Amino acid sequence: KxxxxxxxxxxxxxxxxxxxxxxxxxxxxxxxxxxxxxxxxxxxxxxxxxxxxxxxxxxxxxxxxxxxxxxxxxxxxxxxxxxxxxxTNKKCILALDKELIDFGTHVVGERISRTVTLTNCGALGTRFKVQMSAGDSSVSRAIAKSSPGRMVGLLPENWCVCVYAYIQHFSFFLPEQLSRDALNSKSDLEADDAENLVEPSPEETPIEIMLGKVTEGEIGPFNSVKLQIIFIPAVPGDVRAEFVIMFDNSPCKPVS
Incomplete structure (x- = not known):
């Protein structure tokens, strides 16, 4: 062996x-x-x-x-x-400890981080590089002015490191002297907004999900590397991103 x-x-x-x-x-x-x-x-x-x-x-x-x-x-x-x-000759046998990261519900301005562990169970080392998936040139989001909730995503069929998050919508309280009609009117407007998802242009989309300091390097035989994913919510709504890990060793297929 x-x-x-x-x-x-x-x-x-x-x-x-x-x-x-x-x-x-x-x-x-x-x-x-x-x-x-x-x-x-x-x-x-x-x-x-x-x-x-x-x-x-x-x-x-x-x-x-x-x-x-x-x-x-x-x-x-x-x-x-x-x-x-x-x-058996020496091979890279690479695996991720998780395929889905769900940040859950958070408020705008928080800084949350999660860790993914890339493990090499084989006797041959290789270099790796983490980057945004070709299918996700930008982080996709849908801004929904609805009540707070949590986005649920199914595990993809291919080996994907998907990142899901939901940014909590702030609730602002109106002064007590406002009439009941004004409150009802505002409630109706929010209900209408909740049904419409706004897809901002790439220029308007802030970078909210990003990688930590380690984005490339060497993973040795029977070793592991921890990769950090950082989420800094900027706008209320659902956020999704997908990353792919590329390897220099030709027999090693990309892990995404």
Whole structure:
């Protein structure tokens, strides 16, 4: 596992006669595509009494950086059997601890931060870079002059780091001397506004969801990196953003 090209690796296999009588064992061969990389060292022990064991030496000399799989085949008095072989090269195995960040409900002017952990479970390191998803050139929002609430988002089918937030609408209290008619009129206007979502132009949209200090760097083997997402609400309404993590290692697909 996690081999380096040019190095030599040796393993031992112990074969045990698990039958209740005398048995024998001989080597038949290995998978054809493994013969250039793997050699077998086995001296047939002759007749083996019940419970006796013998050893098989396996030497692996990798010359290509590819995962290899095959088997070693033996013949015994009770029939043939095989021992599987698998040689895996070093890989980046990347994962996120969460795919959805929901900031919940907050008021304008607050500063809230959440952390996402990027983990490399593989033996090969790589460089990473976090950026806004191509589908989200700007943070999308819909301003709704409605009562406070919370936006609920479903987890996307692809692996996405989505950020949802809802900015609480401020309530202003009118002086007691205002007539009941004025209060009713204002209530009707707010109800009408709640039904209409206003989509501001990109020039008018403030940057409310942003990344912390760590936006790129190196993630080593069996290591992790914490990425900070910061939310500073500026205008009441729902806010959504999506970020994608790119990697220098070509076999590593972007995580978004």
């Amino acid at each position: 996690d081999f380096d090209v040019g190095k030599i690796y040796k393993k031992k296999i112990v074969l045990t006669n698990a039958s209740y009588g005398v048995n024998f064992c001989r080597l038949v061969g290995i998978s054809e595509w493994l013969k250039d990389f793997i050699s077998i060292h086995f001296d047939p022990p002759g007749q083996m009494a019940a419970g006796m064991s013998c050893e098989v030496g396996v030497t692996f000399k990798p010359v290509i950086n590819e995962t290899l799989e095959g088997e070693i085949t033996f013949m015994a008095q009770t029939g043939s059997f095989s021992v599987p072989l698998k040689c």
